[in-house]
Amino acid sequence: MIAAAIVTADWYMTLAAVLFLIGMAGLLLRNNALVMFMSVELMLNAVNLTFVAAARAHGDIGGQMAVLFVLVVAAAEVAVGLAIIVSIFRIRRTASVDDLSELSG
Amino acid sequence: MDLDYHALAPEIVVAATILLVLGLDVALPRRRKYWTAFAGVVGLTLAAVPLVTLALGGGPGARSMLGGGYVVDDFALVLKAVFIAGGYLVLLMSVSYIESDRYYQGEYYLLLLTSILGSLIMASSRDLITVFVGLELVTGPLFLLAGWRKGDARSNEASLKFFILGVLSTAVLLYGMSFLYGLTGSVTFEGIRTAGAGLLDSGAFRLAVLFTLIGFGFKITAVPFHFWAPDTYEGAPTPVTAYLSVGSKAAGFVGLLLLCYRAFPSVTEIWGPALWVLAALSMTLGNLTALRQDNIVRMLAYSSIAQGGFILVPFAAAAVTNDPLVIQEAASATIVYVIIYAFMNLGAFAVVIEGARRTGTSMIDGWAGMWRYAPRLAVLGAVFFFSLAGIPPLAGWYAKFAMFLAILRPGNPWTAALAVIAAVNAVIALVYYARVGKTMWMDPLPDGASDGERTARPMSGALALALGISVIFVILAGVLPFQLAGVFAEAAKVVTAGI
Numbered sequence: 001m002i003a004a005a006i007v008t009a010d011w012y013m014t015l016a017a018v019l020f021l022i023g024m025a026g027l028l029l030r031n032n033a034l035v036m037f038m039s040v041e042l043m044l045n046a047v048n049l050t051f052v053a054a055a056r057a058h059g060d061i062g063g064q065m066a067v068l069f070v071l072v073v074a075a076a077e078v079a080v081g082l083a084i085i086v087s088i089f090r091i092r093r094t095a096s097v098d099d100l101s102e103l104s105g
Numbered sequence: 106m107d108l109d110y111h112a113l114a115p116e117i118v119v120a121a122t123i124l125l126v127l128g129l130d131v132a133l134p135r136r137r138k139y140w141t142a143f144a145g146v147v148g149l150t151l152a153a154v155p156l157v158t159l160a161l162g163g164g165p166g167a168r169s170m171l172g173g174g175y176v177v178d179d180f181a182l183v184l185k186a187v188f189i190a191g192g193y194l195v196l197l198m199s200v201s202y203i204e205s206d207r208y209y210q211g212e213y214y215l216l217l218l219t220s221i222l223g224s225l226i227m228a229s230s231r232d233l234i235t236v237f238v239g240l241e242l243v244t245g246p247l248f249l250l251a252g253w254r255k256g257d258a259r260s261n262e263a264s265l266k267f268f269i270l271g272v273l274s275t276a277v278l279l280y281g282m283s284f285l286y287g288l289t290g291s292v293t294f295e296g297i298r299t300a301g302a303g304l305l306d307s308g309a310f311r312l313a314v315l316f317t318l319i320g321f322g323f324k325i326t327a328v329p330f331h332f333w334a335p336d337t338y339e340g341a342p343t344p345v346t347a348y349l350s351v352g353s354k355a356a357g358f359v360g361l362l363l364l365c366y367r368a369f370p371s372v373t374e375i376w377g378p379a380l381w382v383l384a385a386l387s388m389t390l391g392n393l394t395a396l397r398q399d400n401i402v403r404m405l406a407y408s409s410i411a412q413g414g415f416i417l418v419p420f421a422a423a424a425v426t427n428d429p430l431v432i433q434e435a436a437s438a439t440i441v442y443v444i445i446y447a448f449m450n451l452g453a454f455a456v457v458i459e460g461a462r463r464t465g466t467s468m469i470d471g472w473a474g475m476w477r478y479a480p481r482l483a484v485l486g487a488v489f490f491f492s493l494a495g496i497p498p499l500a501g502w503y504a505k506f507a508m509f510l511a512i513l514r515p516g517n518p519w520t521a522a523l524a525v526i527a528a529v530n531a532v533i534a535l536v537y538y539a540r541v542g543k544t545m546w547m548d549p550l551p552d553g554a555s556d557g558e559r560t561a562r563p564m565s566g567a568l569a570l571a572l573g574i575s576v577i578f579v580i581l582a583g584v585l586p587f588q589l590a591g592v593f594a595e596a597a598k599v600v601t602a603g604i
Contacts, residue, residue, distance in 0.1 A: 013287070020280055027273055036269055043276035047283045054287030062292040063283075066234050070279060073241045077272055080248050084268055087252060088261045 012053035020046035033085050037078075044074045112168040112177040114155030115185055119222045122148025123215060130211025138210040142200050142567075145214045149193045149221070156186050173293055174232035180440075183596040184228040184359055187444050191352050192221035194451045194571045199344040201565035202458055213253060216246035217348065224356040231367070232293040233282045236360050240278075240324065243356045244271050247349060251341040263340025270323060270333040278320020284313030285368075294368040302371045314375050317364060318383075324357030327417065328386040331410050335394075338406035343461065346402060347454035350409040351447045358416060358443050365420060366436055377424025380417050381523055387414030388530040396537050401457055401467050404537060408493065409450060411534060414527075415504075416442045419511040421523050426515045437597035438511035441590060445504040445582055452575030453489040456482060459564055459572075469541060473548035482564075483545045485572055492579050494538040495531055500579040503586035505531060 019042055026039030048067045055063025110117070125148065126141045133140055159168075160182050168177045196217065203210050223242025230236045248271060252264025286292055288310050289300035304310040322330040338346045365376050391411030398404035416439055423435035459482055460475065461467045476483035492499035512524045582589050 009287075016283075020276075023276070027269070033265060033269070037272075040269075040272045040276055043273075044279065047276065047279040050280070050283035050287060054283065054290075057287070058290040060290055062234075062290075063286050066237075066283070066286065066292060069234050069238055073238065073245075073275075076241075076245060077275075080245055081268055081272070084248065084252055084261070084264050087255050088258075088265060091256070091258050091261060 009053045009057035012049055016046040016049040016053070019043075019049065033088070037081050037085070041074065041078070044070060109168045109170055109177070111155065112159065112170065114159075115152045115189070116222060116225050118148060118152040118155070119218060119225060122152070123218045123222065126211065126215050126218060130215065133211075139200070139204060141211045141214045142196065142203075145196050145218055146193065148218070149189055149196065153186065153189050156182055156189070169231075171235075172232075173295060174235050175229050176231045177229055178599045180596040180599040181228045183440070183444075183592065184355075185225050187355065187447055188221060188224040188228065188352065190574075191355070191447045191451060192217070192224075192348075194448075194455070194574060195344055195348045195352065197567040197571035197574075198347060198451070198455050198458055200567040202342065202344050202462075202568075205462075213250070216250050220244075220246040220250070220348070220352065224352055224359075227356045227359050230360075231295070231363070233286065233297075234292055236363070237275075237279065237282065240356065240360060241275065243353050244275075244324070247345070247353055250345045251337055251349070253342055253345065257340075259340040260342070261340075263337045266333045267337040267341075274320050274323030274330070277316055277323075281313045281316025281318075281320060284309060284316065288313065294363065297368045298370060301369065305371060311372065311375050314369055314372055315379065318361075318376055318379050321357055321361045321364070322383060325354055325361065325413050325417075326387075326410050327383040327413055328390045328410060331387070331391070334410060335403055335406040338409075339400065339403050343402065343454065343458050343467075346406070347451055347458075350405065350454070351450050354409070354413060355443050355447055358439065361420075362436060362439060366423070366432070373424040377421055380424070381421040381519065384414045384417035384421060385523060385526050387411060387417065388527060389414075392530050392533040392537075396533065398537075399468055399470065401460075401469050401472070401541065404469070404541075405450070405453060405457065408534065408537070411530065412446055412450070412493070414530070415508055416446065418508050418523060418527055422512045422515050422520050425517045425520055428515075431511075431514050433594070433597050434514060435511040437590070437594050438507040440593045440596055441507045442504040444593065445500045445579075448575050448578045448582070449489050449492040449499075449501055452485070452572060452579060453493060455568060455572045455575065456486040456489055459568055460486065469544055471551060472541070473544050474550035475545040477550060485576060486545055487542045488576055488579060490538040490541050492583070494535045496535075498580070498583045500582035500586070502583060503590070506586075507590070 023039045023042035023046060026042065027036050030036055030039065048070055051063040051067045051070070055061065122145060125144050129141050129144055130138065159177065196214070199213065199217070203213050220243050223239050226235065226239035226242060230239050248264055248268045251267050252260050254260035285297055288304055288307060289297045291297055291300060301310065319330065326334040338349060341349065369376055388411050391407050391414060395404050395407035395411060398407060419435035419438040423432045426432065457467065460472055463479055463482070464471050488499060492501035495501040495505040509524060509527065512520050512527065
């Protein structure tokens with residue numbers, strides 16, 4: 001039976017949903033800024049997979065265009081995010097968000 | 106390429122200004138960096154010129170580009186004008202604040218202008234990709250601006266919190282968008298609206314709409330997606346906070362208006378109740394928390410969350426009716442509120458910047474007896490805070506009036522309940538806004554402060570200009586609101602067209 005199965009867009013959608021949930025869990029549960037950051041990248045890649053699978057299913061170019069833009073924006077966000085983390089690390093010598101408690105109330 | 110360069114002129118001018126500022130920052134010696142601010146102010150002024158020629162000469166027809174994904178119509182023009190005016194005021198507010206600090210000036214204006222360019226793109230975007238790129242162009246530079254004081258741990262923390270929550274919201278928003286595309290096969294709002302009408306019973310479509318709303322909920326700091334805002338607002342430099350609470354928030358509302366009215370009119374039973382809940386929670390929690398704040402920046406942060414709730418209220422009215430006139434009135438009420446809120450909140454922040462400089466503190470108690478050493482600032486403070494509270498004849502009253510008119514029009518029990526919640530909240534808000542006025546006007550000077558030492562330092566010219574522009578708008582819009590409302594109604598007609 002397995003040999004007869006055809007990989008449809010649904011398979012990719014499911015994989016993307018799983019990736020998105022893993023990324024979300026990582027973001028909410030881990031407290032190292034770098035790991036949280038990786039989790040976000042995982043979520044964005046889940047988005048890309050959904051877009052590409054849907055574009056293939058529809059035979060439409062729009063989804064693939066969207067992926068290119070998401071990739072570029074994600075790369076820009078990496079630069080911004082790492083800059084912020086480096087800046088924090090210089091002062092605190094740690095990348096853990098648990099110690100961030102200057103502001104509250 | 107079918108590009109309409111006249112329609113794109115504001116964006117092109119701002120983009121050229123950004124490049125000019127970048128070049129100036131490299132070329133100028135350190136003590137002449139203030140020229141970058143001057144270039145930014147001139148660039149934004151020039152960018153407003155094509156807006157006027159487009160509004161006067163364009164006629165009623167919309168100019169559409171990129172396969173309908175980028176449209177310059179009355180809605181886009183009105184909001185671009187607001188974004189440019191808001192950016193202009195923030196630039197003016199920043200000049201003396203940034204110069205008195207020991208950090209870098211050139212980058213600051215570069216990033217601020219980039220964010221303004223993003224909001225101009227938001228106003229014209231009519232497909233998912235352009236909305237996304239515009240929104241990221243608005244928020245990306247703001248992550249860096251929030252952490253602009255690199256050596257200050259508080260500013261760093263503000264930046265990191267904003268960044269993590271910002272990218273999380275982007276990911277959720279994009280996931281919703283990828284579902285929308287997967288289900289409808291189209292990235293344009295028109296395509297989603299057409300295909301969405303046939304997907305009323307699809308659970309996945311409802312989920313996609315909800316994800317998109319949650320993504321925007323973060324951007325407009327609606328409760329329960331607001332928790333990053335107070336920390337970020339307090340830790341960021343005050344002019345950046347002013348921009349965050351007005352420019353980036355307004356960009357979020359523009360996206361929400363476009364999506365709800367243009368892309369999702371078929372699923373009002375999803376976004377209507379969702380935005381009803383967000384509005385009620387934002388108003389109530391924002392106001393109750395603002396009541397307890399001692400720091401004026403934090404108070405304004407919670408007050409801006411509550412004001413965001415008021416701006417959301419008309420959406421709930423539009424969702425329960427099929428009458429195009431009522432829907433148009435609701436969209437108009439949101440636009441009016443966003444615009445008036447932009448000016449009065451920027452004015453309030455300008456007062457806070459100047460007040461904090463004079464007194465050396467942003468604690469409300471430290472501002473006691475301000476009328477004795479800074480009478481003009483105390484008058485301006487009273488004007489903006491009472492306008493935020495909605496006291497006639499200041500502009501805030503008309504924003505609230507239009508909002509109540511829109512929510513009461515459908516005559517549905519749910520919208521009536523929301524109107525009651527909004528009315529109670531308007532009263533609560535008056536308490537803390539009036540408290541600032543009372544502190545400045547009635548309380549005695551704090552111990553150890555003499556009148557003389559606080560009068561010595563005069564206000565910078567740029568900040569005075571920003572205060573002047575905002576106070577003139579707040580008073581004019583409050584005295585002659587219906588003339589202004591006519592302009593906004595045209596914009597609302599465009600955004601709700603075809604429902």
